[in-house]
Amino acid sequence: MRALPVLLLGFLAPLVGPATTALAQIVGPQDASLSFKVVSGGNDNYFLRDNITSAQLLLTSANSTSAARRLVVALPAGNSGALTYFLPKDADAGTNTNATLNVTLMEGSVRSATADYFNVGVQADLRFDRNATLGVTIIGAVRAMRDYVEGNGVMHEIFNYTLASYNDTSLRLHRRWINTTSPTSSAYNGADLYLTVPAGSAARLAVTPGNNGTWTPPTVDVLVPAAGGTVRVAVVTNETSLVGLGTERLFLPESTNRSRALQTALQGLADGQSDAAQQVSFLTYEDKFTAGGWRFLTYFGRDSMIALRLLMPTLTSDAIEAALGAVIERANSTGALCHEETIGDYASFVNMQNNRSDLGNQPFYDYKVQPDLLLLPAMGHYFLELPQGSDRAAQFLARNATLQNGTYAEILNRTIHYNLARAMPFARSPTPSRLIGLRPGEPVGNWRDSNEGLGYGLYPFDVNSALVPASLRATEALLRAGVLGSGFAGLDAGEVAEVAEVWEREAPGMFEVRVGRGVAEERLRRFVRRANLSEAMLESTNSSAGAQEADVSFYALSLKEDGTPVEVLNSDMGFNLVYGANVSRAFLQHVLDALQPYPRGLLTDVGMVVANPAYDSNATMIDVLNRAAYHGTVIWSFQQGLMAAGLARQLALCPSNNSTDASNVDTYPTPARPPSWCADAPFVQSLRAAQSRLWTAIRGAQSEIYTEVWSYAFDNATGTFGVADLASLSPTGTESDAIQLWSYGFLGLLDPATGGNGTRAV
Ligand SMILES: *[C@@H]1O[C@H](CO)[C@@H](O)[C@H](O)[C@H]1NC(C)=O
Ligand SMILES: *[C@@H]1O[C@H](CO)[C@@H](O)[C@H](O)[C@H]1NC(C)=O
Ligand SMILES: *[C@@H]1O[C@H](CO)[C@@H](O)[C@H](O)[C@H]1NC(C)=O
Ligand SMILES: *[C@@H]1O[C@H](CO)[C@@H](O)[C@H](O)[C@H]1NC(C)=O
Ligand SMILES: *[C@@H]1O[C@H](CO)[C@@H](O)[C@H](O)[C@H]1NC(C)=O
Ligand SMILES: *[C@@H]1O[C@H](CO)[C@@H](O)[C@H](O)[C@H]1NC(C)=O
Ligand SMILES: *[C@@H]1O[C@H](CO)[C@@H](O)[C@H](O)[C@H]1NC(C)=O
Ligand SMILES: *[C@@H]1O[C@H](CO)[C@@H](O)[C@H](O)[C@H]1NC(C)=O
Ligand SMILES: *[C@@H]1O[C@H](CO)[C@@H](O)[C@H](O)[C@H]1NC(C)=O
Ligand SMILES: *[C@@H]1O[C@H](CO)[C@@H](O)[C@H](O)[C@H]1NC(C)=O
Ligand SMILES: *[C@@H]1O[C@H](CO)[C@@H](O)[C@H](O)[C@H]1NC(C)=O
Ligand SMILES: CC(=O)N[C@H]1CO[C@H](CO)[C@@H](O)[C@@H]1O
Numbered sequence: 001m002r003a004l005p006v007l008l009l010g011f012l013a014p015l016v017g018p019a020t021t022a023l024a025q026i027v028g029p030q031d032a033s034l035s036f037k038v039v040s041g042g043n044d045n046y047f048l049r050d051n052i053t054s055a056q057l058l059l060t061s062a063n064s065t066s067a068a069r070r071l072v073v074a075l076p077a078g079n080s081g082a083l084t085y086f087l088p089k090d091a092d093a094g095t096n097t098n099a100t101l102n103v104t105l106m107e108g109s110v111r112s113a114t115a116d117y118f119n120v121g122v123q124a125d126l127r128f129d130r131n132a133t134l135g136v137t138i139i140g141a142v143r144a145m146r147d148y149v150e151g152n153g154v155m156h157e158i159f160n161y162t163l164a165s166y167n168d169t170s171l172r173l174h175r176r177w178i179n180t181t182s183p184t185s186s187a188y189n190g191a192d193l194y195l196t197v198p199a200g201s202a203a204r205l206a207v208t209p210g211n212n213g214t215w216t217p218p219t220v221d222v223l224v225p226a227a228g229g230t231v232r233v234a235v236v237t238n239e240t241s242l243v244g245l246g247t248e249r250l251f252l253p254e255s256t257n258r259s260r261a262l263q264t265a266l267q268g269l270a271d272g273q274s275d276a277a278q279q280v281s282f283l284t285y286e287d288k289f290t291a292g293g294w295r296f297l298t299y300f301g302r303d304s305m306i307a308l309r310l311l312m313p314t315l316t317s318d319a320i321e322a323a324l325g326a327v328i329e330r331a332n333s334t335g336a337l338c339h340e341e342t343i344g345d346y347a348s349f350v351n352m353q354n355n356r357s358d359l360g361n362q363p364f365y366d367y368k369v370q371p372d373l374l375l376l377p378a379m380g381h382y383f384l385e386l387p388q389g390s391d392r393a394a395q396f397l398a399r400n401a402t403l404q405n406g407t408y409a410e411i412l413n414r415t416i417h418y419n420l421a422r423a424m425p426f427a428r429s430p431t432p433s434r435l436i437g438l439r440p441g442e443p444v445g446n447w448r449d450s451n452e453g454l455g456y457g458l459y460p461f462d463v464n465s466a467l468v469p470a471s472l473r474a475t476e477a478l479l480r481a482g483v484l485g486s487g488f489a490g491l492d493a494g495e496v497a498e499v500a501e502v503w504e505r506e507a508p509g510m511f512e513v514r515v516g517r518g519v520a521e522e523r524l525r526r527f528v529r530r531a532n533l534s535e536a537m538l539e540s541t542n543s544s545a546g547a548q549e550a551d552v553s554f555y556a557l558s559l560k561e562d563g564t565p566v567e568v569l570n571s572d573m574g575f576n577l578v579y580g581a582n583v584s585r586a587f588l589q590h591v592l593d594a595l596q597p598y599p600r601g602l603l604t605d606v607g608m609v610v611a612n613p614a615y616d617s618n619a620t621m622i623d624v625l626n627r628a629a630y631h632g633t634v635i636w637s638f639q640q641g642l643m644a645a646g647l648a649r650q651l652a653l654c655p656s657n658n659s660t661d662a663s664n665v666d667t668y669p670t671p672a673r674p675p676s677w678c679a680d681a682p683f684v685q686s687l688r689a690a691q692s693r694l695w696t697a698i699r700g701a702q703s704e705i706y707t708e709v710w711s712y713a714f715d716n717a718t719g720t721f722g723v724a725d726l727a728s729l730s731p732t733g734t735e736s737d738a739i740q741l742w743s744y745g746f747l748g749l750l751d752p753a754t755g756g757n758g759t760r761a762v
Pocket of ligand 11: 398400
C-alpha cells in the first residue's frame, strides 16, 4: 500500500446528476473507504464502505405519502441484510388518525457496526416523530427480501427469525443460517437485526413475544414522547466482507495522456472527486463487480461484462482483470458462463430445493445464454485494442483459478469451444430453429429478464444478431493475434471467421419486420389511443421524419418458437453497434428509423424507451409492454449508453471521423477497409443527426442516468414527457436500483454536443 495523504472531501454539489451528498468527512481515494448518499425513487440511500464492512442502507424519504416507512439494509457480504417496515401505531391514533409516521435518519449516524463472534455490519440512528410498530421483517438473505418485495409478499418459513433477547431498550432478532459452519457458536452464525435505544433518547421498546414459536412474529412497538425519540438500528452478519476497489485502483489517473476526450472523461474519477466514481467504486470489489444496489449487490455476469465494455477505456488493468476474472472463475466445466451467483443462506435454500442439501451453503451458479457471449468481446477489446491490455494476456491467462481447478487459459479454452459448438448448426444450415434460444425450461435469458420482456419469444434478437457473431469475431481476432498462446490448438481463426460470417449475413434478416405504410399509420393511431398519448404527436413527427413515404421496417424483439417475429420495435440494435463487426448500411438505416420521436420511434423527452409495441399486429402487446412493465415502454439507462457508444464506434470506422471526433473516449482501431457508407456524406450526416437526437433525449433525464430504469408520464396539455418512478406505476412494485453498475457506462462517453458526460456539464 502506498501512503498517500488522506483527502478531505467537503460537500460536493453536483452541477447536474443525481441528488448525491458526500457524507463522511474523511474519504480516502487510496483505500476503499466510501460514504455518500443518493436520493432516488422516493428513497434515501446511504452507502458506506470502510475497513470493516460495505453496506447500503435505504429508508423511505421523509416526504413520502405512503403510510409505511421501509428500511432496507443490503451487504455484499453473503448478499445478506434485512428488510423491515415501520408502521404508524394504531393505539395512539387519538385525534390525528391519518398523520403519517415520519422516520428520519440522523445525518452522520451511519457507521460500521461490530457484534459478538466476528459479526459485522452497519448501524444508523433513526428518529421517530410518533409511535410505530414493526411490520413485516425479513432478516438474512437479500434474495429472500426481494422475493417478498417483488413476489407479491412471498415468504418461506425457513427464513423465519427468532426473538433472541429483548427488554425496553434493546432488541435482538436473530436469523440463524440454514447451514451453520461452526457448531460452537452457531447462535451467532447468521444475521441479526438489533434495535437499541442510545443514551439520551427517551424512546422505549415494547416487545410482546409471538405465541406460536418462530412462526408468529413478536409485536415490537417503538414508543416515543410527543417530542419524538431516537432508536439505533444495526444489521450484522457472520459473512466475510469483500475487499473493495477504491477509485484510485479502479480508474486510470487523470494524467493519462492518450486523447483529450479520455482526459476529460477521467477528471475526478481516480481521486474520487466525482460522485459517480464513488458509486462505481462501491459496486466493485477485488473478486467481482456487483450489479446494483440494493437489489443486486452480488455477481451478475451479464451486467458486469456490459458495464465493463462501456467503462473499459477509463479503467485500470487491475479493475478490468478483476471483472474478467470473476466471470472466468465461475464458468462451469462445459464452458458456459455464470449469469448470477447465489451465495450465503439463500444458496443453502436453493441447494435444498435442488435436493442437494449436502452442498450446504456452497454457492449456486446459474447459466443463462447471454454471459457466454460477452466475455470474448470484452477480452478482445482489452487485449487487442486498449493500451491497458497490451502485454497483459500472458500473465492473465496463466493465472490459476481460485474457485475451481485449472488456469484461466484452460477455462477460456472450454468457453471458446462451447460457443463455437453452439454456433455451428446454424452456420451449416441457417434456419430460425438453429438460432440460439433460451435454455430449456428457462423463460428468460437475455438482458430483458422477464418472459413478457421478450414478448414471450424464444430467440432473442441481441443474442443472435449481435452477440453470437461478435463473440466469434473476438475469438478469431485473439487467435490471429496469437494472444491465446499455445493452449488453443485445434482452433483455426479462418474457420471461426467463416462461422461468424454466416451469422452476420443470415441472422439479422430473420428478425426483419415490414409493415405497410397505411397499416403502420393505423396501428400508430390505435397505439396512441391505447397508451393515452396524443394523436397530435403523430402529426408533428410525420413530415419531419422524411422516411414516412416508405413501409416501416425494423428488427423484431425476438422470434417465437415457430420462427414468427415478435413485432416490437426495440433498442437492442445498440448491441450490434458496440459489439458487431461488419454492421451493414441497411442495419444502420434501421437504427436511424428507430431513433425517431416516440411513438414512431423510441425517443422521448426523457430518454429512449427500450420497447415500443406500437406497430405490433398483436395488440395485446400494448398492455404487456406498457409504461408500467419492467421491460416495457420504459427507459433503461444502460441501453442509452450502449446506443450512444455504438453510434460513436460506428462513426469512428470512417477514418475522417475517427481522427476528428473530440468526443471519442474509447480507442477504436481504424479498419483496413472502411465501410462503403463512409463515402456517402448525407448518410454520415443522418447518423450524426440521429446521434444528436439520442443525446438530446439522454439530457432530458440527466439526473436519472446512473439509476437502473425509469418510466415516463405524458402531459397531454403540453405534449411532453416527464420522468415517472417505475415502482409507483408497476403493479408488482418493481423498483429501480438507485445505483446500477452498467448505467455508469456513461463515464466512458462524452456528449458530442456539450463535450461533457453524466457528472459534469463541462
Ligand atoms: C479501521 O480503520 C480505523 C480508522 O482508520 C482504525 O482505527 C481501525 O483500527 C481499523 N480497523 C481494522 C479492523 O483494520
Ligand atoms: C420529518 O422529521 C424531520 C426530522 O425530525 C423533519 O425535519 C421533517 O420536516 C419531517 N418531515 C415531515 C414530512 O414531517
Ligand atoms: C420528495 O422530495 C423530492 C426532492 O427532495 C422530490 O423529488 C419528490 O418529488 C418529493 N416527493 C413527494 C412525494 O413529494
Ligand atoms: C382518514 O382518512 C380516511 C380515508 O382517507 C378518511 O375517510 C378519514 O375521514 C380520515 N380521518 C381523519 C381523522 O382525517
Ligand atoms: C437490556 O438488554 C441489553 C442487551 O442484553 C443489556 O445490555 C441492558 O443492560 C438491558 N437493560 C436492562 C435495563 O436490563
Ligand atoms: C403455528 O406454527 C405452525 C408452524 O410451526 C403453523 O403451521 C401454524 O399454522 C401456526 N399456527 C397459527 C395459529 O399461526
Ligand atoms: C406513544 O405511546 C405511549 C404509550 O401508549 C404514550 O404515552 C405516548 O404518548 C405515545 N406517543 C405519542 C407521540 O403519541
Ligand atoms: C463466523 O463465526 C465463526 C465463529 O462462530 C468464526 O469462526 C468465523 O470466522 C466467522 N466468519 C466470519 C466470516 O466472520
Ligand atoms: C453448464 O451449463 C450449461 C448451460 O446451462 C449446461 O448445458 C451444461 O450441462 C452445464 N455443464 C455442466 C457440467 O453442468
Ligand atoms: C444444510 O442444511 C440442511 C437443512 O438443514 C441439512 O439437511 C444439510 O445436511 C446441511 N448441510 C450441511 C453441509 O450443513
Ligand atoms: C498454478 O498452480 C501450479 C500448481 O498447481 C503452479 O505450479 C503454478 O506456478 C501456478 N501458477 C501461477 C501463475 O500461480
Ligand atoms: C417470525 C416470522 O418471520 N414468521 C413468519 C414465518 O413464516 C411464515 C410463512 O412464511 C410467516 O407467515 C410468518 O410471519
